[in-house]
Amino acid sequence: MKPLISRIGAATLASAMSVSLLAACSSGDDGDGVTLRYFWWGSDARHAYTQEILERFEELHPDINVEPEFTSWDDYWNKLSTSAAAQDLPDVMQVVDPLMYPYIENGQLLDLNTVADAAHLERYSESTLSLSTVDDGVYAVPGGVSGFSVAIAPEAFAEAGVEIPDESTWDWDDYIETAAAISAANPDMAGSDIPMFSQVATVWLRQHGENWWSPDGSDLAFTPETLAGYWDWVIRLRDSGGTPSVETMVEAHGAGSSAAQSLLALHKVAMNPALATNQLGELEETSGGAAQLMIYPGESDAQVTGSFVKPGLFYAASAATEHPEEAAMLLDFLNSAEAIELQKFDRGVPVDPAVVEAVSGDLTETELAVADYNARVTALGPEPLPIPNANAGGAMDELYDRINIDVLFDRLTPEEAAQQFYDGLKAEL
Amino acid sequence: MTKTGRRMSAAARQEERAAWMLMAPWFLGVVAVTLGPLLASLYLSFTDYNLLSAPEWVGLENYAEMLRDTRLHKALAVTATYTFVSVPLMLAVALALAMLLNRGIKGLAFYRSVYYLPSLLGGSVAVGVLWRQVFGIEGLVNQFLGLFGIEGPGWIANPDTALISLILLHVWTFGSSMVIFLAGLRQIPEHLYEAAALDGASKREQFRHVTVPMLTPIIFFNMVLGIINSFQTFTQAFVVSGGTGGPSDSTLLYSLYLYSEAFGRLHMGYASAMAWLLVVIVGVLTAINFYFSKRWVFYSDGN
Numbered sequence: 001m002k003p004l005i006s007r008i009g010a011a012t013l014a015s016a017m018s019v020s021l022l023a024a025c026s027s028g029d030d031g032d033g034v035t036l037r038y039f040w041w042g043s044d045a046r047h048a049y050t051q052e053i054l055e056r057f058e059e060l061h062p063d064i065n066v067e068p069e070f071t072s073w074d075d076y077w078n079k080l081s082t083s084a085a086a087q088d089l090p091d092v093m094q095v096v097d098p099l100m101y102p103y104i105e106n107g108q109l110l111d112l113n114t115v116a117d118a119a120h121l122e123r124y125s126e127s128t129l130s131l132s133t134v135d136d137g138v139y140a141v142p143g144g145v146s147g148f149s150v151a152i153a154p155e156a157f158a159e160a161g162v163e164i165p166d167e168s169t170w171d172w173d174d175y176i177e178t179a180a181a182i183s184a185a186n187p188d189m190a191g192s193d194i195p196m197f198s199q200v201a202t203v204w205l206r207q208h209g210e211n212w213w214s215p216d217g218s219d220l221a222f223t224p225e226t227l228a229g230y231w232d233w234v235i236r237l238r239d240s241g242g243t244p245s246v247e248t249m250v251e252a253h254g255a256g257s258s259a260a261q262s263l264l265a266l267h268k269v270a271m272n273p274a275l276a277t278n279q280l281g282e283l284e285e286t287s288g289g290a291a292q293l294m295i296y297p298g299e300s301d302a303q304v305t306g307s308f309v310k311p312g313l314f315y316a317a318s319a320a321t322e323h324p325e326e327a328a329m330l331l332d333f334l335n336s337a338e339a340i341e342l343q344k345f346d347r348g349v350p351v352d353p354a355v356v357e358a359v360s361g362d363l364t365e366t367e368l369a370v371a372d373y374n375a376r377v378t379a380l381g382p383e384p385l386p387i388p389n390a391n392a393g394g395a396m397d398e399l400y401d402r403i404n405i406d407v408l409f410d411r412l413t414p415e416e417a418a419q420q421f422y423d424g425l426k427a428e429l
Numbered sequence: 430m431t432k433t434g435r436r437m438s439a440a441a442r443q444e445e446r447a448a449w450m451l452m453a454p455w456f457l458g459v460v461a462v463t464l465g466p467l468l469a470s471l472y473l474s475f476t477d478y479n480l481l482s483a484p485e486w487v488g489l490e491n492y493a494e495m496l497r498d499t500r501l502h503k504a505l506a507v508t509a510t511y512t513f514v515s516v517p518l519m520l521a522v523a524l525a526l527a528m529l530l531n532r533g534i535k536g537l538a539f540y541r542s543v544y545y546l547p548s549l550l551g552g553s554v555a556v557g558v559l560w561r562q563v564f565g566i567e568g569l570v571n572q573f574l575g576l577f578g579i580e581g582p583g584w585i586a587n588p589d590t591a592l593i594s595l596i597l598l599h600v601w602t603f604g605s606s607m608v609i610f611l612a613g614l615r616q617i618p619e620h621l622y623e624a625a626a627l628d629g630a631s632k633r634e635q636f637r638h639v640t641v642p643m644l645t646p647i648i649f650f651n652m653v654l655g656i657i658n659s660f661q662t663f664t665q666a667f668v669v670s671g672g673t674g675g676p677s678d679s680t681l682l683y684s685l686y687l688y689s690e691a692f693g694r695l696h697m698g699y700a701s702a703m704a705w706l707l708v709v710i711v712g713v714l715t716a717i718n719f720y721f722s723k724r725w726v727f728y729s730d731g732n
Contacts, residue, residue, distance in 0.1 A: 077692070078692045081481070082692075084480055085481070102481055102695055103481060106481035106482040107482070108481050245566075245583075246586075247566055247583030247586040248566060248583065248586070249586075250583065250586035250675075250676050251565060254561075254585070254670065254673070254675065254676070255561075255671070394693070394694055394695070395694060398673070398689070398693070401673065402678055405675065405677040406588075406677050409676075411588070
């Protein structure tokens with residue numbers, strides 16, 4: 001319960017706001033106000049500050065009541081799909097590619113063009129909306145720009161007496177050599193994780209001028225040969241002695257994908273080739289030491305930039321919401337300076353430069369490092385990521401996971417694996 | 430069984446009424462809770478349904494798709510291996526312990542409860558998490574092997590050994606079969622053993638020629654239940670593999686694949702068809718079991 005004083009204060013504040021806004025709030029309602037349900041996934045820290053954000057929103061809009069619903073990533077999509085089946089989607093929800101596309105394709109999400117004013121769509125550049133724009137409809141707004149990077153522990157490099165490579169010149173062989181040198185110098189630590197997810201392969205394909213998907217997501221846009229080249233590199237990394245054993249990697253991989261559980265956080269490796277940059281804070285908190293974000297190797301030799309930044313998550317509204325205007329207002333508020341003050345960069349770097357500017361005064365070094373990494377990647381001029389195929393996009397992670405492990409255990413050669421992956425994904429289109 | 434129908438005595442009629450009354454809660458439950466979803470899933474199995482839009486009738490397409498789905502075939506192979514290895518092992522362990530406990534040791538009730546405990550816990554998430562630790566690279570199993578200088582694999586991380594840890598988890602839940610065996614052993618009349626002993630039968634011969642034949646109905650019952658249960662195993666594989674059936678599909682039990690198709694890929698129509706295939710498989714296996722039971726199951730009441 002909010003104290004009475006703040007309710008009165010909020011009410012005064014609200015009445016000072018634009019009349020049209022208030023009229024919108026109460027449209028079609030019996031005067032008791034509007035109740036919105038907002039559903040998100042995340043860590044406990046995110047659950048806590050998001051509820052504070054919602055309280056601020058309610059203070060600004062006393063006639064809107066927001067019911068928080070939250071869970072872990074693992075449970076989120078099951079709950080969302082079953083509530084969609086029961087025609088009981090929350091009014092506002094957190095979504096992400098590629099899992100959001102079936103929802104868009106099946107008309108479950110509101111086209112935000114219909115509430116463009118309340119959602120303040122003009123705040124978002126075309127490029128930040130590209131992944132959530134389908135057939136001219138805008139179905140979600142980005143919650144923050146994130147991406148993946150090579151995260152390293154400078155302390156571990158110093159301990160091993162290995163120089164940190166120059167990110168503007170290093171190539172994929174340098175990566176292997178660096179990893180092997182650290183393993184050789186420090187018996188208690190391996191140089192690098194073996195990449196278990198597809199992000200590093202994404203960078204590799206892009207550096208070769210390819211992508212998983214064609215620009216509109218209707219077809220595949222990579223060749224098995226290029227992918228086989230990537231898995232070949234993975235095998236060379238594995239055999240260099242610069243990584244933990246394959247079994248250690250699979251075990252860690254099965255335990256969860258959060259930064260806090262990563263081998264880098266546990267001081268077992270010095271380099272993590274696929275850290276989600278918005279998890280840098282969590283990583284540093286768990287490991288108790290600073291980490292540094294590096295651009296992927298090979299960029300200086302590549303004709304096309306492989307590294308990328310992209311929205312790490314989006315906010316969407318249900319097509320069936322009874323209160324589209326209010327839902328849009330909440331979407332807008334989640335990306336406001338008032339919200340980001342509490343949230344910082346936990347959902348990525350805010351897409352609105354004015355908001356970043358507004359909170360720049362109290363950013364930590366970690367947050368500045370993330371923003372700086374994004375700026376360095378953007379300076380390389382990466383092409384935007386294509387939209388994943390609505391059907392096959394959801395199959396990719398599971399297929400990649402399985403075939404990647406077959407490669408690591410020598411059950412498939414890189415060539416066989418690449419062909420199987422290509423055929424498997426093609427069959428899902 | 431009474432076959433005389435109408436000519437029941439008043440007492441028998443009263444007994445029948447009582448039977449219906451006692452079964453009523455179960456029937457109510459079936460009709461109110463189970464029947465609806467059951468029929469719905471049968472309907473959905475003939476549709477293309479992704480939870481996000483209305484189901485579309487596709488006839489037998491989902492069933493035809495099963496013939497082509499190599500991952501489904503993999504899941505069937507994994508589940509069959511899991512079942513046909515773990516069920517006999519579990520029955521053997523359960524019978525051995527039941528025989529041991531039946532020797533009239535002190536504190537039987539205590540031991541019975543202790544050995545029954547894993548049956549209650551084995552399907553829980555907590556035990557699945559524990560199993561991950563126990564069979565981890567630095568887990569208890571490998572620490573134990575280390576005492577003998579053996580370096581064990583990452584049991585759960587290696588596709589060649591991951592299913593073994595799941596099978597052991599299943600065998601560990603032998604308790605309920607054991608309790609039923611124990612009850613069965615108690616039912617064997619002592620005079621049979623006495624007669625056998627008089628004829629000069631050794632303990633081993635007594636086991637072969639008295640205990641096993643007299644227990645066959647119980648073995649049969651435990652086996653049928655064991656096969657049905659193990660085809661439906663879900664939680665253990667879900668928790669131990671982190672929900673993926675991995676590494677590399679080595680622990681992809683049938684129900685785990687069904688779940689991931691339904692809620693991961695939103696192929697609810699296909700998953701419904703898979704559920705009905707499971708019904709058919711379990712039904713056929715049970716029918717086969719009953720057919721062959723005539724040859725080896727011995728009922729001492731002469732039926």
